Amino acid sequence: MNTVTAPAITTTYREALRMALREALQRDPRVFLMGEDVGRYGGTYAVSKGLLEEFGEERIRDTPLSESAFVGAGIGAALNGMLPIVEVMTCNFSLLALDQILNNAATLRHMSGGQFNIPLVIRMATGAGRQLAAQHSHSFEGWYAHIPGIRVVTPATLEDARGMLWTALMDPDPVIMFENALLYNLEGELAADAGAVDIDHAVVRRAGSDLTLVTYGGSLPKTLQAAERLAAQNINAEVIDLRTLRPLDMTTVLDSLAKTHRMVIIDEGWKSGSLAAEIMARVMEQAFYELDAPIERVCSAEVPIPYARHLEQAAIPQVETILAAALRMVK
Amino acid sequence: MTPDPELARKLLHEMVRIRRFEEKSAELYSAGKIRGFLHLYIGEEAVATGVMQALQPEDAVFATYREHGHALARGLSAGAIMAEMYGKVEGCSRGRGGSMHLFDAAAKFYGGNAIVGGGLPLTVGYALAQKMQQRIGLAACFFGEGAIAEGEFHESMNLASLWNVPALFLCENNLYAMGTALERSEADTNLVEKAASYRIAGKSVDGMDVLAVLEAAQQAAQFVRAGNGPYFLEFRTYRFRAHSMFDPELYRSKAEVERWKQRCPIAGFSARAISEEWLTPETITAIEAEVAREIAQAVEFAEAGTWEPVEMLTRNVYTARVQPE
Numbered sequence: 001m002n003t004v005t006a007p008a009i010t011t012t013y014r015e016a017l018r019m020a021l022r023e024a025l026q027r028d029p030r031v032f033l034m035g036e037d038v039g040r041y042g043g044t045y046a047v048s049k050g051l052l053e054e055f056g057e058e059r060i061r062d063t064p065l066s067e068s069a070f071v072g073a074g075i076g077a078a079l080n081g082m083l084p085i086v087e088v089m090t091c092n093f094s095l096l097a098l099d100q101i102l103n104n105a106a107t108l109r110h111m112s113g114g115q116f117n118i119p120l121v122i123r124m125a126t127g128a129g130r131q132l133a134a135q136h137s138h139s140f141e142g143w144y145a146h147i148p149g150i151r152v153v154t155p156a157t158l159e160d161a162r163g164m165l166w167t168a169l170m171d172p173d174p175v176i177m178f179e180n181a182l183l184y185n186l187e188g189e190l191a192a193d194a195g196a197v198d199i200d201h202a203v204v205r206r207a208g209s210d211l212t213l214v215t216y217g218g219s220l221p222k223t224l225q226a227a228e229r230l231a232a233q234n235i236n237a238e239v240i241d242l243r244t245l246r247p248l249d250m251t252t253v254l255d256s257l258a259k260t261h262r263m264v265i266i267d268e269g270w271k272s273g274s275l276a277a278e279i280m281a282r283v284m285e286q287a288f289y290e291l292d293a294p295i296e297r298v299c300s301a302e303v304p305i306p307y308a309r310h311l312e313q314a315a316i317p318q319v320e321t322i323l324a325a326a327l328r329m330v331k
Numbered sequence: 332m333t334p335d336p337e338l339a340r341k342l343l344h345e346m347v348r349i350r351r352f353e354e355k356s357a358e359l360y361s362a363g364k365i366r367g368f369l370h371l372y373i374g375e376e377a378v379a380t381g382v383m384q385a386l387q388p389e390d391a392v393f394a395t396y397r398e399h400g401h402a403l404a405r406g407l408s409a410g411a412i413m414a415e416m417y418g419k420v421e422g423c424s425r426g427r428g429g430s431m432h433l434f435d436a437a438a439k440f441y442g443g444n445a446i447v448g449g450g451l452p453l454t455v456g457y458a459l460a461q462k463m464q465q466r467i468g469l470a471a472c473f474f475g476e477g478a479i480a481e482g483e484f485h486e487s488m489n490l491a492s493l494w495n496v497p498a499l500f501l502c503e504n505n506l507y508a509m510g511t512a513l514e515r516s517e518a519d520t521n522l523v524e525k526a527a528s529y530r531i532a533g534k535s536v537d538g539m540d541v542l543a544v545l546e547a548a549q550q551a552a553q554f555v556r557a558g559n560g561p562y563f564l565e566f567r568t569y570r571f572r573a574h575s576m577f578d579p580e581l582y583r584s585k586a587e588v589e590r591w592k593q594r595c596p597i598a599g600f601s602a603r604a605i606s607e608e609w610l611t612p613e614t615i616t617a618i619e620a621e622v623a624r625e626i627a628q629a630v631e632f633a634e635a636g637t638w639e640p641v642e643m644l645t646r647n648v649y650t651a652r653v654q655p656e
Binding site for chain 2: 070082100111117149171173
């Protein structure tokens with residue numbers, strides 16, 4: 001990852017995303033941002049706040065509540081020389097645009113025999129934890145990772161919030177970026193000269209030798225906390241941040257497993273048919289004999305995310321549940 | 332509109348070319364050479380022919396799954412289309428698309444979309460990019476009247492009008508969405524009014540009269556090119572054949588089909604061209620002969636084509652960066 005060569009600044013995930021947007025808009029006239037309330041309102045999560053004043057209405061383009069049409073329009077603009085960034089307020093609403101994403105963005109290149117590229121980035125918020133109930137709290141990144149023809153990235157750190165966008169824009173194919181809404185306020189240090197990062201590889205966020213915790217997105221901070229608590233009990237967990245869910249970097253996962261021989265996967269998607277299930281399946285196929293214990297999964301409960309706080313918290317991965325799964329495994 | 336002999340010849344040639352190509356396709360489908368779904372354009376030839384005559388090379392075209400006629404009229408070779416339907420790598424989409432997904436980047440022909448209404452948002456975005464890059468050239472989108480029931484139609488009309496983009500919306504109203512008649516699917520069957528409700532100017536045109544189509548498309552294209560925003564054209568037309576090759580046509584009467592066949596765009600234009608002395612009977616015979624030769628060559632080309640090696644199965648899902656070709 002980045003080597004810190006410049007003084008660090010204290011910032012947030014939200015601001016890091018905004019820096020990335022600003023840089024992209026400054027750097028390339030083909031870049032523009034569109035979506036619901038990205039302009040006057042400043043972005044539902046205030047990510048694009050101030051950009052309208054800086055770049056104007058043409059490039060910070062408010063759209064009506066027409067997910068299918070404006071995502072499709074992003075695809076059409078990408079077909080025609082632009083580098084659009086389309087913000088879909090939350091992944092829950094992206095289902096209204098699923099036809100465009102799957103049947104056009106992911107498919108046109110192949111269906112045309114490779115004649116067209118769709119250099120489009122779609123950003124959307126994902127995840128639960130703010131008592132927004134079932135229509136605002138689901139995690140669909142695992143679903144999208146099922147689709148050949150798109151790339152799925154899940155920035156979980158300030159560096160990735162700052163650096164993934166430009167790399168995604170330079171990718172000739174459509175990229176969907178999932179921003180877990182609980183991360184927007186994440187505060188930390190970021191190198192003042194932080195810039196584009198690689199989006200091909202998973203990263204070891206914490207080195208360890210006793211077991212491997214594989215996660216991504218909003219579950220990364222929880223997993224790192226669980227790893228700290230394990231360390232207090234002399235259990236040394238390695239934490240892998242997948243970063244990109246499609247295509248999966250299994251090399252990093254399997255290298256870690258070859259060292260630890262134990263694995264817990266933490267994924268905020270529903271357990272059935274989840275990304276965690278896919279990783280488990282690949283481990284079975286590719287590294288079955290490395291395993292000293294069955295893999296465990298900490299996923300969301302099989303329930304639409306409920307409103308009541310205690311129920312919502314019980315439905316999604318938590319430090320305690322990650323910790324419990326890890327302890328069961330090493331005992 | 333009175334065409335000069337050259338234009339009259341061109342229009343008739345294009346319509347005959349589409350008709351004979353489609354007839355051959357039906358034959359090859361029965362012979363098992365073409366598989367999948369096959370939607371024939373027979374009866375609707377005047378629409379694609381007239382519209383394409385009004386478009387320029389810098390314009391982009393988005394089409395439906397009944398798009399052989401659009402592709403031919405846009406200048407894709409009959410051989411590349413036929414090879415595509417054979418599933419050969421020499422096809423215009425390398426055999427990955429088939430009948431419903433004909434593409435050609437050089438011709439700015441953006442397919443062949445088999446999700447009804449799916450091309451409309453793409454057209455709006457393409458046209459927006461034209462405007463943002465201050466390029467000349469409009470984005471034209473064909474769709475059937477069935478698409479008007481889709482939410483994407485309404486979302487796209489609204490966006491196109493709101494953003495004042497250079498888009499030309501071309502509704503081919505052949506009265507049936509598969510087997511569902513327009514009056515059974517729309518509470519209000521006045522389609523031009525629907526566009527007007529989004530403040531999009533529009534007009535309803537006789538889609539069986541190639542000259543009426545051409546004239547309306549020229550005026551509409553001029554309107555769009557002048558920066559007046561999008562324009563909507565409804566072409567009243569009819570498909571003489573079944574929806575696809577699997578359709579027993581239970582939803583319409585033979586008498587109705589026969590009535591429309593009396594208005595065949597090719598027979599009608601031929602007769603008029605002779606009586607008005609735009610064309611001679613000899614010219615019409617010569618057109619038929621030229622077209623027959625072209626189609627025979629297209630079939631030969633498709634027959635001689637090759638199958639893409641199965642080792643190439645996963646190519647072109649991603650660009651080479653991710654998956655080396």
